[in-house]
Amino acid sequence: MTRTVSSSQPPTGPDRRVLEPGRDPGTAPPAHADRFGLPIGPVRAADRAGRRQDGGVTLDLPALRKHFPSLDSGIAHFDGPGGSQTPRPVGDAIASALCGPLSNRGDGVLSERNSTNFVTEFRAACADLLAASPLGIVHGRSATQLTFDFARHLAKTWGAGDEIVVTRLDHDSNIRPWILAAERVGATVRWAEFDPATGELDLAALAELIGPRTRLVAVTAASNLLGTMPPVTAIAELAHRHGALLYVDGVHYAAHHPVDLAALGADFFVCSPYKFMGPHCGVLAADPALLETVLPDKLLPSTDEVPERFELGTLPYEQLAGVSAAVDFIAGIAPGGGRTRRERIVSSMDAVAAHEDGLRKLVEDGLASLGDAVTVHSRAARRTPTLYLTLPGRRTWDAYAHLATLDVLAPAGSFYAIEAFRALRLDDEHGLRVGLAPYSEAAEVHRLIDGLAGFLRS
Secondary structure, three states: OOOOOOOOOOOHHHHHHHHOOOOOOOOOOOOOOOOOOOOOOOOOOHHOOOOOOOOOOOHHHHHOOOOHHHHHHOOOEEEEEHHHOHHHHHHHHHHHHHHHOOOOOOOHHHHHHHHHHHHHHHHHHHHHHHHOOOHHHEEEEEEHHHHHHHHHHHOOOOOOOOOEEOOOOOOOOHHHHHHHHHHOOOEEEEOOOOOOOEEEEEEHHHHHHHHOEEEEEEEEEOOOOEEOOOOHHHHHHHHHHHOEEEEEEOHHHOOOOOOOOHHHHOOEEEEEEEOOOOOOOEEEEEHHHOOOOOOOOOOOOOOOOHHHHHHOOOOOOHHHHHHHHHHHHHHHOOOOOOOOHHHOOOOOOOOHHHHHHHHHHHHHHHHOOOOOHHHEOOOOOEOOOEEEOOOOOOHEEEHHHHHHOEEEOOOEEOOOHHHHHHOOOOOOOEEEEEEEEOOHHHHHHHHHHHHHHHHHHO
């Protein structure tokens, strides 16, 4: 299947002025401001960023943190897997778009052109983020909603004897929609298990599940519970060998690593901007040619054009503006001299991954210092900066409550990864999840470890 990769930039012009309040369109930020117009000192964060030993760019953490008003609260946020904090430029973009001028789309007056531009820019931004085609970008209320929708769409061509493969490692939003859709048409669901001792999917066992009757394989690019990053490319090869589609839940993955749809081999890739510093919504990316073969239920007067035929009702233009601003923000974290937005995104996300990986090791060392009072269940060879842990003989919910009194937020729960949680067979009703984000810092890690040590002594 041919996949189109685009590095297109959003259109520029007078209609873009609503995205940059207080400054004429096309003018550069003042010398004491970064690319978003926020003061951070005499030079931009990107100019102060250093180089890693591997040649990559490091991010300027103090400058980055200044863009997040919520961090002034003093809360140490380890709840990133559930949703990140939001930088001011994203909030400003949403408010500016919402306060107009804003109307339904058109090419007449400014308010109509603004709405049209918001949609165009949103698709271009997400295409650059995911190395996809703008014509393959679909907006949704959430990743869960999009997956339910596409499960219904795709199941129209399934029947008795067809098989769908899901994994125990996934968030339930990439399990239940497929199970329910399969049940409605009499298709069979086959389960891929993971090893609780390592958190890894058994690729050999998965290969045995995929065969000529397989219509779709649903897998996560990164577990939101354990952080495990399965070998998606290898799974794609297995699925495509038998003519099956691969639907990838990238909600947790896209917050920590650059995404390349073609490199992953994903036929569908879904993610959530609010996990990577954007507003609360979902985005699905696919090859436009593939989307042309998928027929949704829709209103008679609504367009048959891809991708809009999958987006029901009037789009939330201010939300789209926020997503575009979030992508631009990511591209500006550590651009590394990239000439295109896509290149700057990859450079920045590589810097984010390196930063988060260093902090993850700091967390792991701190937890190890607490001895056998802590059990860490995130053990996969390739994983995100997310750690899931239990405290033998103690309730992790109590630990969460204790940390909250210290303004350290590390939530307890199963986080909708109910199948993975059950497979772990824990002696607790919950587990404590520690997740890192681009704005996380070492001082917060020390607060977390000190807080856990204090709880364990109590």
